[in-house]
Amino acid sequence: MDPIRIDDPQDPRVSAYLDIRERDLAGRQGRFVAEGKVVLDVLLSTGRFKAESVLVLENRLAGLGEILRKAPVDLPVYVTAGEIMDRIAGFHMHRGILAIGRKATVQPAEALLGALSARALIVVLVGIANHDNIGSVFRNAAAFGADAVFLDATCCDPLYRKAIRVSVGAALKVPFASFADTVGFIAALDRQGFDQFALSPRGQAEIRDAKRAERLALYLGTEGEGLPESLLARLRTIRIDMAEGFDSLNVAAASAIALHHFSTSKR
Amino acid sequence: MDPIRIDDPQDPRVSAYLDIRERDLAGRQGRFVAEGKVVLDVLLSTGRFKAESVLVLENRLAGLGEILRKAPVDLPVYVTAGEIMDRIAGFHMHRGILAIGRKATVQPAEALLGALSARALIVVLVGIANHDNIGSVFRNAAAFGADAVFLDATCCDPLYRKAIRVSVGAALKVPFASFADTVGFIAALDRQGFDQFALSPRGQAEIRDAKRAERLALYLGTEGEGLPESLLARLRTIRIDMAEGFDSLNVAAASAIALHHFSTSKR
Numbered sequence: 001m002d003p004i005r006i007d008d009p010q011d012p013r014v015s016a017y018l019d020i021r022e023r024d025l026a027g028r029q030g031r032f033v034a035e036g037k038v039v040l041d042v043l044l045s046t047g048r049f050k051a052e053s054v055l056v057l058e059n060r061l062a063g064l065g066e067i068l069r070k071a072p073v074d075l076p077v078y079v080t081a082g083e084i085m086d087r088i089a090g091f092h093m094h095r096g097i098l099a100i101g102r103k104a105t106v107q108p109a110e111a112l113l114g115a116l117s118a119r120a121l122i123v124v125l126v127g128i129a130n131h132d133n134i135g136s137v138f139r140n141a142a143a144f145g146a147d148a149v150f151l152d153a154t155c156c157d158p159l160y161r162k163a164i165r166v167s168v169g170a171a172l173k174v175p176f177a178s179f180a181d182t183v184g185f186i187a188a189l190d191r192q193g194f195d196q197f198a199l200s201p202r203g204q205a206e207i208r209d210a211k212r213a214e215r216l217a218l219y220l221g222t223e224g225e226g227l228p229e230s231l232l233a234r235l236r237t238i239r240i241d242m243a244e245g246f247d248s249l250n251v252a253a254a255s256a257i258a259l260h261h262f263s264t265s266k267r
Numbered sequence: 268m269d270p271i272r273i274d275d276p277q278d279p280r281v282s283a284y285l286d287i288r289e290r291d292l293a294g295r296q297g298r299f300v301a302e303g304k305v306v307l308d309v310l311l312s313t314g315r316f317k318a319e320s321v322l323v324l325e326n327r328l329a330g331l332g333e334i335l336r337k338a339p340v341d342l343p344v345y346v347t348a349g350e351i352m353d354r355i356a357g358f359h360m361h362r363g364i365l366a367i368g369r370k371a372t373v374q375p376a377e378a379l380l381g382a383l384s385a386r387a388l389i390v391v392l393v394g395i396a397n398h399d400n401i402g403s404v405f406r407n408a409a410a411f412g413a414d415a416v417f418l419d420a421t422c423c424d425p426l427y428r429k430a431i432r433v434s435v436g437a438a439l440k441v442p443f444a445s446f447a448d449t450v451g452f453i454a455a456l457d458r459q460g461f462d463q464f465a466l467s468p469r470g471q472a473e474i475r476d477a478k479r480a481e482r483l484a485l486y487l488g489t490e491g492e493g494l495p496e497s498l499l500a501r502l503r504t505i506r507i508d509m510a511e512g513f514d515s516l517n518v519a520a521a522s523a524i525a526l527h528h529f530s531t532s533k534r
Contacts (some may be wrong), residue, residue: 140520141521243411248435253332256521
């Protein structure tokens with residue numbers, strides 16, 4: 001592809017990049033923003049989502065050669081100067097690499113469940129409303145080879161700009177789907193032969209004693225409230241032992257410990 | 268103590284709370300800011316640092332009764348209305364609970380080392396310059412009962428406002444000290460009988476195969492660069508196995524996995 005030079009911040013070809021932060025709040029009509037070299041690489045490598053265009057600083061273009069070769073030949077690559085980019089984005093874009101992607105049609109949880117292998121590790125998130133946390137959990141899910149992430153209706157969007165950035169692109173890589181009815185979802189996983197563990201500070205077993213089943217679902221809740229009692233009552237509960245007097249762990253840290261355990265432990 | 272009413276944002280008794288964000292950058296002459304109920308509780312419970320005063324929204328005071336009873340009787344507790352608090356702080360303080368603490372004289376690393384027990388787990392940070400990461404590592408250190416954190420000269424200040432907040436107060440609880448000469452510090456730990464493990468993506472052993480010694484030091488480096496080769500060459504190296512194609516873990520997540528492993532594993 002030949003890079004297309006942009007000299008006017010109002011050029012309609014880069015309108016999707018206008019006022020990035022304001023648009024974070026207002027929404028993007030089915031699009032998302034990917035920032036930085038690593039995230040762009042994931043977007044173009046995995047092909048899970050269609051990239052609509054790329055906008056880069058002129059002095060960053062040379063460093064992107066190998067990554068951009070993974071893109072479809074008709075992907076528009078816009079190049080601009082720092083001052084123009086800042087005026088487009090509405091703030092100082094020191095990373096200098098942006099892309100617009102198109103969200104896929106949200107697939108029903110049942111469809112994603114049906115596509116999983118006989119051996120599968122999945123993460124189920126309930127009430128995670130913080131974009132840092134959701135991004136970090138996706139990053140850990142990718143790092144430890146989780147096959148999918150399922151989100152209840154009260155979780156925030158993994159394709160929010162900050163969530164994608166914090167996930168280092170994992171939100172564009174690990175398949176995810178939402179479910180509306182938690183009780184129904186638990187029953188569906190049960191029918192599919194999943195062992196279902198809920199992580200809770202008051203869990204029955206310490207995680208190092210929890211064995212990995214071929215198909216395993218790990219439930220994580222919010223930091224303050226944790227998973228609802230009604231849900232804990234239906235699942236096997238596991239805890240992460242901590243020091244007395246400071247038993248407080250961020251959900252991202254908890255996910256890292258649990259996913260590392262289940263990704264390396266044997267049945 | 269009787270709460271002291273503040274009605275004027277310029278009242279000299281609350282001058283330490285003025286323009287919080289600007290002061291983050293300019294420095295506080297040996298003071299730090301603690302935010303929120305949990306952090307205030309840690310500050311007053313542990314007593315590692317002297318609290319100089321507390322400033323709370325009038326509608327939050329009743330909920331702090333039990334925590335404030337842990338404070339010295341002469342600790343000034345200032346109470347104010349939301350609008351005044353926002354004008355003091357310079358931005359909207361939705362938490363409504365602030366305290367000023369006084370940094371202790373920085374203790375030399377040797378003194379802190381000398382005070383450790385025969386069984387000790389310590390964290391050694393090299394080049395961690397991000398306040399989120401340093402706060403998260405302290406939080407995990409506290410959660411898994413690490414006895415101390417040691418920082419090289421390129422790490423950022425654990426008593427920076429955001430680091431304390433992210434640590435949920437752990438930066439006010441876990442003893443820490445800085446060292447200037449890394450090679451000399453490694454030699455000192457060696458003389459003190461510490462096993463020394465460096466976490467690195469290219470580590471020789473997977474962490475689950477690393478045994479906990481009575482005295483153990485865990486080295487963590489920055490996310491991008493990792494620990495310097497000169498340091499890795501002097502230490503035993505361990506890795507956290509990850510999925511192929513996405514071997515990327517945040518230093519806070521890595522610290523959670525490693526500290527959980529060493530805090531629960533047997534020799």
